[in-house]
Each structure stands twice: as structure tokens, then as C-alpha cells.
Amino acid sequence: MSVRIGVIGCGVMGADHARLLCGKTPGAELVAVHDPDPARAAAAAAFGRDVRSHPIAIDLIKDHGVDAVLVASPDPTHAPLTIACIEAGKPVLCEKPLAASLEECREVMKAEIAGKRRLAQVGFMRRFDPGYLAMKRELRSGRIGDPLFFHCVHRNAVAPDYIDSDLVIANSSVHEIDIARFLLEEEFKAVTVVSARRSRKAANRQPQFLILESSNGIVVTVEAFLDAQYGYDVQAELVGEEGAISLAPSPPVSSRLAHRAGFDVAQDWRARFADAYRDQLREWVAAIETGRSVGSSAWDGYAASATAAAALQARASGAKTPVALEERPAFYAS
Ligand SMILES: NC(=O)c1ccc[n+]([C@@H]2O[C@H](COP(=O)([O-])OP(=O)(O)OC[C@H]3O[C@@H](n4cnc5c(N)ncnc54)[C@H](O)[C@@H]3O)[C@@H](O)[C@H]2O)c1
Numbered sequence: 001m002s003v004r005i006g007v008i009g010c011g012v013m014g015a016d017h018a019r020l021l022c023g024k025t026p027g028a029e030l031v032a033v034h035d036p037d038p039a040r041a042a043a044a045a046a047f048g049r050d051v052r053s054h055p056i057a058i059d060l061i062k063d064h065g066v067d068a069v070l071v072a073s074p075d076p077t078h079a080p081l082t083i084a085c086i087e088a089g090k091p092v093l094c095e096k097p098l099a100a101s102l103e104e105c106r107e108v109m110k111a112e113i114a115g116k117r118r119l120a121q122v123g124f125m126r127r128f129d130p131g132y133l134a135m136k137r138e139l140r141s142g143r144i145g146d147p148l149f150f151h152c153v154h155r156n157a158v159a160p161d162y163i164d165s166d167l168v169i170a171n172s173s174v175h176e177i178d179i180a181r182f183l184l185e186e187e188f189k190a191v192t193v194v195s196a197r198r199s200r201k202a203a204n205r206q207p208q209f210l211i212l213e214s215s216n217g218i219v220v221t222v223e224a225f226l227d228a229q230y231g232y233d234v235q236a237e238l239v240g241e242e243g244a245i246s247l248a249p250s251p252p253v254s255s256r257l258a259h260r261a262g263f264d265v266a267q268d269w270r271a272r273f274a275d276a277y278r279d280q281l282r283e284w285v286a287a288i289e290t291g292r293s294v295g296s297s298a299w300d301g302y303a304a305s306a307t308a309a310a311a312l313q314a315r316a317s318g319a320k321t322p323v324a325l326e327e328r329p330a331f332y333a334s
Contacts, residue, residue, distance in 0.1 A: 003288050006032035006066040008057050008081055009073030010044035013095055013123075016270050016277065017070050018044040025281045027289055034060045035073075057081060061088050068288055071095060072123075075171065079104035082298075086111045086119050091288045093281075095123040097174050098301025102309055105302035106326075113331045118293040121284055122301035124178040128283060129276035131247040135238055136183050144240030147184060150220045152176040153235040155228035157267060158201075165195060165205045168224050169315065170308045173210060176222045178296055178304045183238065186214040188307050188323045193315040202227040210311055231265030232272050299332035 007018050010033055021030045030048035034057045035041040045051035054060040057077075061069055061084050068091040071081045079099035085092035086108070098120075099105045112120055126132050138144060154176055163171065181187065196207040207225035214220065237246040249263040250272055266272035280295065287294045296304075307323050314321035 002027055002029040003285050004029050004031040004065055004067045005070060005285075006030075006034070006054075006060040006063060006068075007044060007070045007072060008034045008060060009071060009077070009095075010035035010037075010040040011072065012270075014070070014072030015040070015044045015047075017072055017281065018047045020278055020281050021070075022047040024278050025285055028281065028285045032060050032063055032066050058084060061085055061090065066090065068092065068285075076100045079108055082108050082120050083111045086115055089115070089117070089119070091119050091121070091284075093121045093123060093284050093295075094301075096178070096296075096301070097171065097305050097308075098122045098298060099305065102302070102306055105298070105305050109298045109302060109329065109332070112298055113329060118297060118331075120298045120301075121293065122178075122296040122298070122304075123280065124175065124182075124296040124300070124304070125273055125276040125280040126175055126179045127182050127276075127295055128279040129273055130279075131250065132179055132183065132236070135236070135245050135247065138245045139183060139238060139240070143243060144238065144245055145242035147218050147238055147240050149237075149239040150180050150184065150218065151235075151237045151239070152180070152220065152222045153233065154222065154224045155231075155233040156226040156269075157229055157231050159205075159226035161204055163205060163226060165208065165315070166312055168205055168208050168226055169193070169210070169311045170305070172226060173208065173222050173224045173311065174304045174308050176210075176220070176224075177212070177307045178300060179236075180212065180214075180220045181300065181303060181307075182296075184214055184218055184220075186216055186218065187303060187325055188212045188220075188310075189215050190320050190322050191307065191311045191314050192320045193311050195315060196225075199225075199227045201229060208315065212307070212311075232268045233265050234272060297332055299328060302326075 032052040071094040210222040212220040310323040
């Protein structure tokens with residue numbers, strides 16, 4: 001029997017998840033959607049057959065015909081909806097970040113611990129990207145030696161106006177924070193942030209540069225620039241004592257055309273991380289079928305947001321700032 005899934009929030013991400021759930025995710029069936037904008041709900045529902053459109057999000061969560069929920073609505077809705085899913089005993093894949101505040105991250109963990117079941121996964125899809133996974137395998141093989149630096153570049157072509165300098169860190173750089181934690185298997189102890197001058201293409205935010213120090217002294221740098229115009233460009237290089245590994249350009253082909261040799265740059269994240277979004281859903285559904293949990297847990301969501309919160313303080317103060325992580329609950333030990 002398939003896992004019957006409801007999608008809450010049918011904008012750019014929700015619609016893309018709905019599309020992937022219909023045809024690209026074995027064992028999944030899109031059965032319900034919710035979006036305050038009926039046209040968006042209808043467009044997402046149209047990917048499936050006989051998909052119910054719930055005018056109220058909680059009704060979708062309580063729908064007895066829904067086994068699991070994907071939350072792709074705006075950040076402030078993530079924690080309340082994720083907690084409602086946990087209280088209904090339903091697995092939930094919540095887009096990143098886990099919550100809009102650390103207090104809400106803690107409430108999600110509290111709800112999961114009270115229910116004694118790992119039900120929440122955070123949509124840090126880079127953990128399923130073939131490039132980062134190959135990087136992790138190389139690191140584990142020992143061929144590049146122990147890591148010293150992890151350099152990350154995160155450039156969007158354009159971004160919505162509501163993304164201010166704080167959200168460049170709290171909404172975008174959390175991806176780098178999570179993937180660095182995943183690769184290095186360490187937490188961060190301190191962060192420094194330097195803001196570049198405003199691009200003339202974006203009046204309401206500055207590009208940010210983060211320097212994160214891990215508990216074992218590995219330095220992670222992140223350039224976060226959301227108005228790069230030329231495309232969506234994510235780069236990463238891991239430098240070890242004996243060698244370095246970089247993500248290859250995606251797609252992994254190059255062209256020679258009109259006196260130029262090079263490769264195409266994706267317009268946005270859906271094309272660049274198409275494999276990662278597809279595999280994230282496949283593994284989420286397979287894990288539900290077998291009662292396991294995969295991907296970023298609520299603890300990972302909290303740790304990424306707590307590190308981002310320290311980065312926001314560092315940006316405001318201009319000083320190197322300690323990352324204050326709570327002790328990891330035993331519930332999230334593995
Ligand atoms: N994993 C990634 O790479 C990635 C990429 C982009 C966005 N995101 C995350 O996905 C989420 C959605 O981003 P998006 O780019 O699709 O935004 P969007 O604005 O395109 O879509 C959001 C949708 O949510 C709906 N909505 C608004 N209020 C709602 C509510 N209270 N309840 C339910 N739905 C509501 C809106 O009508 C809209 O259709 C954000 O949290 C964002 O951080 C993740």
C-alpha cells in the first residue's frame with residue numbers, strides 16, 4: 001500500500017514537491033493539498049488524481065486518509081504545523097528552517113520526545129545530493145586526510161524583497177551550516193560574520209561572509225550572495241591535510257560553443273538540486289514504509305538554527321561569537 005501524502009503550502013517548493021510525489025517517488029501518493037491561495041492549491045492538486053484540497057491546514061493533518069505531511073509553507077508556520085503533525089502521530093517533512101525561532105525549535109523537539117517517536121525530518125535536501133554524498137565518502141575513505149577547511153559559496157540569481165540581511169543567514173546559510181555539520185560530524189563553537197557592501201541590484205540586503213570554527217578547529221567559510229544575477233551557483237571545496245575535493249559543476253557536462261568553453265549555471269535551486277529533492281522524497285517515503293528516520297532530525301534543525309542565531313549576533317556585534325548549543329537529548333543520539 002502506498003504512503004498517502006498531504007502537502008501544505010503550494011508555492012514554488014510545495015508545487016515542486018507535489019510534482020515529484022506524482023510519478024518520481026515510488027510508494028507515494030499525493031492525496032491532499034492546502035494553500036490559502038485556491039489557485040495554487042488547485043495547480044498542485046492537478047499533478048495527482050482526485051487530490052482533496054483542504055481550506056484549513058489542520059483539517060489536512062487530521063484527515064484519516066493522510067498518512068504523512070509535507071510542510072512547504074512560509075517559515076513562521078513550520079513549527080506549529082510540524083507540532084500538529086507530531087501530535088497526530090504523522091511523519092512530517094518540514095521545509096527548512098525547522099522554525100522561525102529557537103524557542104519553537106525546542107517545542108518541536110519537546111513534542112517529539114513526549115511522543116517517543118522520531119516523526120519530523122527537516123528539508124535540508126543537500127544531505128541527499130550525489131555531490132555532497134561523494135564528498136562525504138571521499139572524506140571517510142581517508143584519502144584527503146583530516147579536514148582543515150570547508151569553503152562554501154551560495155549564490156542565487158535573485159531573491160524576494162522580504163529576504164533581509166538576517167534572512168540571508170537564517171534562511172539561506174542554514175543550508176551550508178547543516179551540510180557542514182553532516183560532512184564534518186562536528187558542531188561549531190564560534191562564528192564571525194563580515195557583511196559586504198550592498199549590491200546595487202538589491203537595496204534591502206547585504207551579501208554575508210561567515211567564518212565558522214568547529215569544535216575540532218576546522219574552519220568553514222560561507223559566501224552568501226543572493227543577488228548574483230548570472231544564476232544559482234553553489235560551490236564547495238573540502239581541504240584536507242593530503243588533498244582537496246570540490247563539488248563538480250552541475251550538470252556534469254561542459255560545452256564548447258561560440259568561442260567559449262564552459263558549463264551552464266542553473267537558474268534556481270530546483271534545477272541545481274533536482275537529484276537531491278527527488279532522492280530526499282524517495283528516502284523519506286521508504287523510511288516511513290519501514291518505520292525508520294532519515295535526513296536531518298529536529299535536533300539537526302535546532303542545531304543549524306542555533307548556529308545561525310549566533311551568526312546573527314556576530315553580524316550585529318562585529319565580534320567573534322560563541323555558538324551556544326544545548327546538550328543533545330539522548331533521544332537524538334543516533
Ligand atoms: N529546501 C530548499 O532548498 C528550499 C528552497 C526554497 C524555499 N524553501 C523553503 O520552503 C518554504 C516555502 O518557500 P517557497 O519558496 O515555496 O515560498 P512561496 O512563497 O513560493 O510559497 C509559499 C506558499 O505557502 C502559502 N502560504 C502562506 N501562508 C500559509 C499558511 N499560513 N499555511 C499554509 N500555506 C501558506 C502561500 O500561499 C504560498 O503558496 C520556505 O520555508 C522556504 O524557506 C526551501
